[in-house]
Every structure is written in structure tokens, then in C-alpha cells.
Amino acid sequence: MVLVAADDEHAAATETLADGLAKWTASHGTRDVGEFLLEWFAGPTRGGVEPWMDNAGQVSLVFQNPQLSVVVIRWGDNLAKYGHAHVCERVWSWTVEGKVHVNDSPIANDGVPLEGADHVEVTGEPGALSVHVYQTEVGNMVCHPTKCGCTSNRKLVLCQGVHSVTDAERGASVSRIVGRQKGENVCQKSLRLYTNFRDLIELLHHEIETIAQGEVHSEEHIARISALLSAVRINESEYARYLRFHNKAYTRNLVGYDVPSDDGRAKFTVLILCWDKGQMSPIHDHAGSSCWVKVLQGQVREIRYDTASDPDAPPRVIRDLTLGAQGTCYINDTQGVHSMGNPNPDQVSVSLHVYAPPYVLCRLFDVKTGAQSTGSMATARIPSNPFPWSAQSLELTEFYERVREAVNSDNCDMVGHLVERLVLKEREWTEFVHFDAYRYTRSLVALEADFSLMVLCWNTGQGTPIHTHGTKVCSWVKVLRGSIVLKRYSGTSANPKLDQTLTFSEGDNIDCNLFKGMHMLQNESENDPAVTLHLYSPPFVQMAYLDSAGVDRVIPVVHSATSTKRTRCADPISICDKVIQRSRSVGGSFSDDVEDGRVDELLSFFEQDKDPNVFTNLNALSRFIVIRGLRDEAAHRHVLRALDRMHINPDEWHEFVEASSGSPSQILISRGSNFKLVLRRIDPLTQTPRQRPETCSWIKILSGEVLHSQFLEGTEVHSTTLTSRTAVYVSNLLETSFRNVATEPCYMMQILL
Incomplete structure (x- = not known):
């Protein structure tokens, strides 16, 4: 089932159903919500003010919070039967207009309870209107049944007002479904969770349980996190930033980390592992930790072994499993040890790994003899912050408040003084200081409207590309460990000329004026890693550059669970x-x-x-x-x-294409009282009719490219090529047409007033 959204804004004089439900649940909870709904549908407020009232053949989610969902179905010729699964404890259904049946039994206007119903089939005559309430304490999602086929998904219109669940709440609901028996009857496609790494780290922070030394996670908890990761879909454009392949060994690339504020022990870490053609890991254990794996690209093979029954014998194979894209698996030391890798000799593979808690040392096993050795997951180790706490020191919370004042008053000297006084605590050092074998790491500490704060970690010899922060960004740097070399350049990016080389040692501050123009930073030590603290105002997060082949590259950000709480104005x-x-x-x-x-x-x-x-x-x-x-x-x-x-995510909007019969030129994604969000398709080598739009609109090209032309009184006044990911405003004052000059269909997303 594909969720689509609709606006909830209506005339202020008439209360919408969602507004009424919000007030009712705020004062009564979910108690007697059926009574409220019966009164609302019988009352004068329902006089056609809701967009979903006239949506013939539409299933509309008119209200949702973490404990309650209310679905309204306006039956039409194209919707006579609606089968779906419930992942909830209690379900009620009412007929408001016409005749509607649930599992062949007619439903009246006084509510039919369906407690514990796994799968129901609802049928209605054209023009009928029915309302359905789903209530639960652990998740209220309306899902496909297992054998739905997922080839003609019914779009669920989400009346997307303030009362909707957030992505984080939906993710929490997904993670609890498999812990319930009913979840086994639900098609996994209807549980997909399109998200990003920052939100995933925050979600895992809330969902993964902390375990004591020597304990293992319960089977129910393992299933919950497995369900969550199975549902997660990460945009390839985002995870591609973390990919780095090496022909000698697979690489481990840090995505996120969590150290709870009340416990010095790390809770989990998230990594992306890149497997070149045919690469495999040695046989290893997980030092008492839980290990969840999700395949993002290609295939990953897991060979699981038993070493406990006879420690002196070679490891015995107990499972050999190959997972495709989006497949998941789990292991801890009570289940055995394993080797993982890429079974394919002709393509690379990428997998996402969650370790809870993180570990540094593990045992390695010889495949032939079973002989054990110790392996390290760390590429560098470094003592914690060397600067002792003093009366002049600032911790992060006070630092943020002072920095806001300083950057708003353009007091550069004060900002530099504050950076000099900042001292990271042991827990913060554990959370933000991480090293990589192949490139320096950039851990995001905080991102606000006025500044960003990052910790950069440099293994021996690692450095940035030559780059610039632009003309508006100021940067202040403090060397926390080791030493760092700043090289300043003149000339052009294509032909830079080295002008100055400066070396800064532990405890030094680097003046913001030294970062104007082209520059690079590097740890030139052959023996010691380095750590630096960077403050940027306005914020500077994405480190983009052109590699030697002229390809756009980005040095990815390492997210932390605590920094996600300080980046809520990030988008x-x-x-x-x-x-x-x-x-x-x-x-x-x-x-x-x-x-x-x-x-x-x-x-x-x-x-x-x-x-x-x-x-x-x-x-x-x-x-x-x-x-x-x-x-x-x-x-x-x-x-x-x-x-x-x-x-x-292309997979998300492709679902709308797959769910539509034929190849329509326009697919409704979302509709509100004052806007529509549609997906448009322009076939290869075709042009849309030249016409003046009724309203202005916004367009974003999702795939392909088109020639966008505008005309005034029949004369072309503007023409430009719109490529993938381009966004443009389209005026309703000029005639407009789009021409697809390519041999593949072009898809665009359009917001219409």
C-alpha cells in the first residue's frame, strides 16, 4: 500500500474531522473515539468541507497519531473491494452512507468491532461511505496482506495535516510489528520506510536496547530491529557518499555512533562495508555484541560456523546463505561465528552493519585448523582529550549559547576565544573521535541555523583535497591531538599554486583569516594520528570536491545520536x-x-x-x-x-508508476485544498502541448531531461534544458511546453496550486 498525502487546511469557520479528532484525543485519549466519530458524521460540520468526501474510489487516512488511525473509504466503480491486513489490537467499522460489508457481513452505523482481526475484506456499493478506526499501543499501520501480489496497490490518501505521525514515529511502529504474531501476515512491501542516515541513527537510538556486559538481546528485540532494517530504504545517492572500495581488502566506513548521555559505554555503531569482487572476511566472532546486516547493493554471502562443540577441530559449517539487495540477517556469539563477503566475481557489493554494542577486538578463526587469533576493528587509537578542565573551560551546552551570541554579533575574536576554551568530556570524545584507514573522518557535533561544529580525525598521512569554504563562511580550528599542516594556495582550482605552509601543534588555535581562499589540511606525521575541532559560521557541512578524474565527490559525515538532537533545524x-x-x-x-x-x-x-x-x-x-x-x-x-x-528515493516514486495501470502521463501523489502533487511522465521524443497553465507550479526532474520552453504571444522567449534533480518555478503568465529529447521516459514531480 502506497501512502500519499493531502492537505488539511480548510475554511477556519468549519472544523475539520482531523482538527476535531486532535482535540478529542488530546483531552480524552483514544477512549470513546467512536462516539465522537458518530456525532461528527451526523452533525452539520460534515457539509462537504473535506477533500476526501468527494474522492470516489479513494481510501483516505484522515487522522493518525501514534495510537490511533482513522480511515474513510468513498466507494466508487473502480473500488468495490478492499482487502488489507491489520497490525493493531482493535478495529471498528461504520457505514455512514450506502451499503458496506466486512468479510461478507453488513456493517451498520453503530460500529462493528473487529478485535484481533488479521486480514479483512471490505466491499461497498458505489457512492457508499464508510469509516474505519484502528487502535493499538504499538503501531497502527494499515498494511497489505501477505499474498497481495503488490502489483495493483491501492493508494492510501493520507490527509497530511499536523496530526499525522512523523517518520520517526512510523519507524518505531514498523520495528514493533514483527514482535506481534499478526505481523507475519503482512506484506513487507507495505512496511517500507524511506529515510536517511541521520534519522536512522536517531531511530536506532530510541529502538535498540542497552544490554549489560555478558548479556544478549532477546529474540523479540532481535526480530524488532531486524524488521526495522528490513523496512528501511536508504537513497543510493546518500549511501554512495560512504563507498570506498579497495582491491586488497573490504573496507569499513563509519556512518553513525551512539554513546548514551547517562552511560559511558557505547550503545551501537553503524557502518557500511564495501566488498570488491569476490572479497570475503575471515571467520570471526562479535565479542559478545549483536550484529545486524542489511544488503544495500549486490549480494552478500554469510557462511556460519560452529566452533563451540569442538574448539580443537576446524570450524564446522552450519549455514550457507546468500542475501540479495535489501535482505537482512542477524548473528551473535551464541548462534556461532561467521565469514561474510561478496560471492560474485564480476560485481561489487555493499552492506549496512549495526553492531550493538560496538567492539574493537574480536577473535579470528583459521578455516582449516580452527586456530584462533585476535583481530582489531580499529585503524588508530588515541588518548582522550589532553586538556584538563579548568575554571576557564566550556562544556558543549554553555559553548552553544555563547557561540550563538558571538556569531550573531559578528564578533570573530570572541568566537575564536570560545573555541579555545571548549573542552570535550570523555563521553563526547568517545562519541566523536573515530579514525578510518583510507580517509579522514568528519563527525558532526552540532548544526544550527548560525553555525556547525565538527570533529575531524586524521590518520597518518591523511588530508583534505584543495578546497574553499566560499566567501561567506568563517572557520575556526583548534588542534586537540597531534599536529596539523595548513597549506594555502593562490591561482585557480585547475592550476593551484602553493603560497604558504603552516604547522600547528596540540592546543594551537588557527585564525579564521587563514582559511580564506583555497587551502588544504593534512596530518603529515608518519606515526601519530591527529584530532581537530572545527566551527563554521554560517554552517559548512558538505565537503564536496572534484577528484583527479573530474568526478564530483563528497567526504561523508559521521552522525551521532546526540548530534541528531542538535541538528533539528538541518532541513x-x-x-x-x-x-x-x-x-x-x-x-x-x-x-x-x-x-x-x-x-x-x-x-x-x-x-x-x-x-x-x-x-x-x-x-x-x-x-x-x-x-x-x-x-x-x-x-x-x-x-x-x-x-x-x-x-x-527513486524506489519510492517508482512504486506509483508500478501501481498505475498502463502508462498514464500524470499520476496523483498528493492532493490538498490548495495544491496537488503529481508525478508526470513524458515519453521519449515527444512534446507536451504548448499552453498557458491555469496556475503557477514548481517542477523537479526526477529522471531524464527535458527541454523547457516558454512563449509569449506565440514567440519563444525562453528555453532551457532541465536535467535530473533540477527544480524550477513555472509561471502561469507564459505558455509552456516540455520536450523529451531522449530515448527514455522522463519523470518529473510537479506541485500545482
Whole structure:
């Protein structure tokens, strides 16, 4: 089942069903919600004010919070039967208009309870209207049954107001489904969770349980995290940043880390392993930790061995399993040891690994003799922060407050002084200091509208490419461990000329003026790693550069569970989720945030030059449109900037294509009271009719490229080629046409007023 979104904004004089439900659940919880619904549908407020009222043949999710879902079905000729599975404890159904049956039994207007129903089939006559309530404490998702085929998915229209669940809440619900027997009857395709690494790290922070030394996770918990990882879909454009293959050995690339604030012991780590053709790991254990594996690309083979029954004998194979893309597996030391790798001699493989808790040393086993040795997962070790705490020292919380004041007043000297005083605690050192064998690491500590703070870790010989921060970004650096060399250049990026080489030792601060223009940093030591602290204002997160072959590259960010809490203004989706949670907590609308300019204030970072990539999903995009609104020029500018930055997972929008019969030129993704979000297809070597649009719109090219032409009184006044990921505003003052000059279909996403 594909979720699609619709707006919840209507005339202020009439209360929407979602608004009423929000107020009811805020004061009553889920108790007697059926009574409220019966009164609402019988009352005067339902006089055609809801978009879903006239959606013939549509299934609409009109309300959802973490404990309750309300679905309304307007039956039509194209929707006479609707089979689905429930992942919840209690279900009620009512007929509001016409005749509707559940499992061949008619349902009346007083509610039919279906407690514990795994799979139901609902049928209705054209024009009928029925309402269905799903209530649970662990997840309220409406899913496909196992044998659905997933070839003609019914789109579930999500009335995407402030009352919807956030992506984090949906992920938490997914992780609990397999722990219930009902989850076995649910098609995994309907549980897909399109997300990004930052949100995944935060979700795992809440979902993975901490275990004491010597303990193992319960079977139920293992199944929950396995279900979550099975549902997760990471955009290839995002995980590609972490890929680094080596012909001599597979590589381990750090994605995220979690050290709980109340415990010095790390909770989990997330890595991407890159397997070149035919590469395999040695046989190894996991030092008492849990290990979850998800295949992102290619195939991964796991050979599991028993070494406990006869420690003096060669390891005995107990399982040989090959997983394809999106496949998952789990192991801990009570289940055996294993070797993993790429079984294919002609293609590479990529896998995502979650270790809880992280470990540094493990046992290796000789495949022929069973002889044991010790292997290390660390590429470098370094003592913790050498600077003792003093009366002048600043911890992170106080540092943030002082830095905000300093950067807002453009007091560069004060910012440098604050960086000099900052001291990382032992827990923070554990969380942010990580080394890689092949390139330096960049751990994100905090990201706010005014600044970003990062810890960079340099193994011996590692350095940045020659780069610039642009003309607006100031940078302050403190050397925490080892020494670092700054090289400054003149000339051009194609022909740089070395002008100055400066060496800074442990405890030194590097003046912000030294980072103006082209430069690079490098640890030139042959023996000692180095650690540096970097503050950028305005924020500078993405380290992009051209490699020697002229290919665009990005040095990826290492996320931490605590830094995700300090990056909630990092993109428009996070801001909207913040507004959703706040509004739900007060039981009402987000209009106060919009009216007092709070949303505009939070979105002001769009006007600054930040990380141009936000990896997100279609539901989150619709939440952004609803909450931001399309009322004025500032809103129009924010929407265009957001579309330009957003990367939608191709697998997600392809689901809409697969679910549509034939090859329609336009597929409705989302609809609200004042906008539509559609997916458009332009066939190869074809051109759309030249016409003046009824309203202005925003377009983002998802795949392919088109020639966009605009005309005034029959004369072409503008023409440009739009390539994949390009976003553009289309005026309704000019005639417009699109021509696909390629031999493959072009898909574009369009927001229409």
C-alpha cells in the first residue's frame, strides 16, 4: 500500500474531522473515539468541507497519531473491494452512507468491532461511505496482506495535516510489528520506510536496547530491529557518499555512533562495508555484541560456523546463505561465528552493519585448523582529550549559547576565544573521535541555523583535497591531538599554486583569516594520528570536491545520536516534524506557529548556502507543503529552494508508476485544498502541448531531461534544458511546453496550486 498525502487546511469557520479528532484525543485519549466519530458524521460540520468526501474510489487516512488511525473509504466503480491486513489490537467499522460489508457481513452505523482481526475484506456499493478506526499501543499501520501480489496497490490518501505521525514515529511502529504474531501476515512491501542516515541513527537510538556486559538481546528485540532494517530504504545517492572500495581488502566506513548521555559505554555503531569482487572476511566472532546486516547493493554471502562443540577441530559449517539487495540477517556469539563477503566475481557489493554494542577486538578463526587469533576493528587509537578542565573551560551546552551570541554579533575574536576554551568530556570524545584507514573522518557535533561544529580525525598521512569554504563562511580550528599542516594556495582550482605552509601543534588555535581562499589540511606525521575541532559560521557541512578524474565527490559525515538532537533545524522536514509534535502536544492546529512567523524563522536558513542535499520521502515533502503553505512570495521561494535540495528515493516514486495501470502521463501523489502533487511522465521524443497553465507550479526532474520552453504571444522567449534533480518555478503568465529529447521516459514531480 502506497501512502500519499493531502492537505488539511480548510475554511477556519468549519472544523475539520482531523482538527476535531486532535482535540478529542488530546483531552480524552483514544477512549470513546467512536462516539465522537458518530456525532461528527451526523452533525452539520460534515457539509462537504473535506477533500476526501468527494474522492470516489479513494481510501483516505484522515487522522493518525501514534495510537490511533482513522480511515474513510468513498466507494466508487473502480473500488468495490478492499482487502488489507491489520497490525493493531482493535478495529471498528461504520457505514455512514450506502451499503458496506466486512468479510461478507453488513456493517451498520453503530460500529462493528473487529478485535484481533488479521486480514479483512471490505466491499461497498458505489457512492457508499464508510469509516474505519484502528487502535493499538504499538503501531497502527494499515498494511497489505501477505499474498497481495503488490502489483495493483491501492493508494492510501493520507490527509497530511499536523496530526499525522512523523517518520520517526512510523519507524518505531514498523520495528514493533514483527514482535506481534499478526505481523507475519503482512506484506513487507507495505512496511517500507524511506529515510536517511541521520534519522536512522536517531531511530536506532530510541529502538535498540542497552544490554549489560555478558548479556544478549532477546529474540523479540532481535526480530524488532531486524524488521526495522528490513523496512528501511536508504537513497543510493546518500549511501554512495560512504563507498570506498579497495582491491586488497573490504573496507569499513563509519556512518553513525551512539554513546548514551547517562552511560559511558557505547550503545551501537553503524557502518557500511564495501566488498570488491569476490572479497570475503575471515571467520570471526562479535565479542559478545549483536550484529545486524542489511544488503544495500549486490549480494552478500554469510557462511556460519560452529566452533563451540569442538574448539580443537576446524570450524564446522552450519549455514550457507546468500542475501540479495535489501535482505537482512542477524548473528551473535551464541548462534556461532561467521565469514561474510561478496560471492560474485564480476560485481561489487555493499552492506549496512549495526553492531550493538560496538567492539574493537574480536577473535579470528583459521578455516582449516580452527586456530584462533585476535583481530582489531580499529585503524588508530588515541588518548582522550589532553586538556584538563579548568575554571576557564566550556562544556558543549554553555559553548552553544555563547557561540550563538558571538556569531550573531559578528564578533570573530570572541568566537575564536570560545573555541579555545571548549573542552570535550570523555563521553563526547568517545562519541566523536573515530579514525578510518583510507580517509579522514568528519563527525558532526552540532548544526544550527548560525553555525556547525565538527570533529575531524586524521590518520597518518591523511588530508583534505584543495578546497574553499566560499566567501561567506568563517572557520575556526583548534588542534586537540597531534599536529596539523595548513597549506594555502593562490591561482585557480585547475592550476593551484602553493603560497604558504603552516604547522600547528596540540592546543594551537588557527585564525579564521587563514582559511580564506583555497587551502588544504593534512596530518603529515608518519606515526601519530591527529584530532581537530572545527566551527563554521554560517554552517559548512558538505565537503564536496572534484577528484583527479573530474568526478564530483563528497567526504561523508559521521552522525551521532546526540548530534541528531542538535541538528533539528538541518532541513525543512525536521522543522515540520517539530511543528507537528508541538501542535499535537497542545491538541490543536499549527496556525499559531505560521501566524507568528515561527515557521518562517525556522526556514530562514534556506536563504543561506548550506548542504544542498536533503534525502527525504514524498510524505515528508507533503508535510512541508502543508505546513509551509503557499501564500506569498517567501513561501514560493522556500518551496523552490526545498525542492532543489530534496532527493526523493527513486524506489519510492517508482512504486506509483508500478501501481498505475498502463502508462498514464500524470499520476496523483498528493492532493490538498490548495495544491496537488503529481508525478508526470513524458515519453521519449515527444512534446507536451504548448499552453498557458491555469496556475503557477514548481517542477523537479526526477529522471531524464527535458527541454523547457516558454512563449509569449506565440514567440519563444525562453528555453532551457532541465536535467535530473533540477527544480524550477513555472509561471502561469507564459505558455509552456516540455520536450523529451531522449530515448527514455522522463519523470518529473510537479506541485500545482
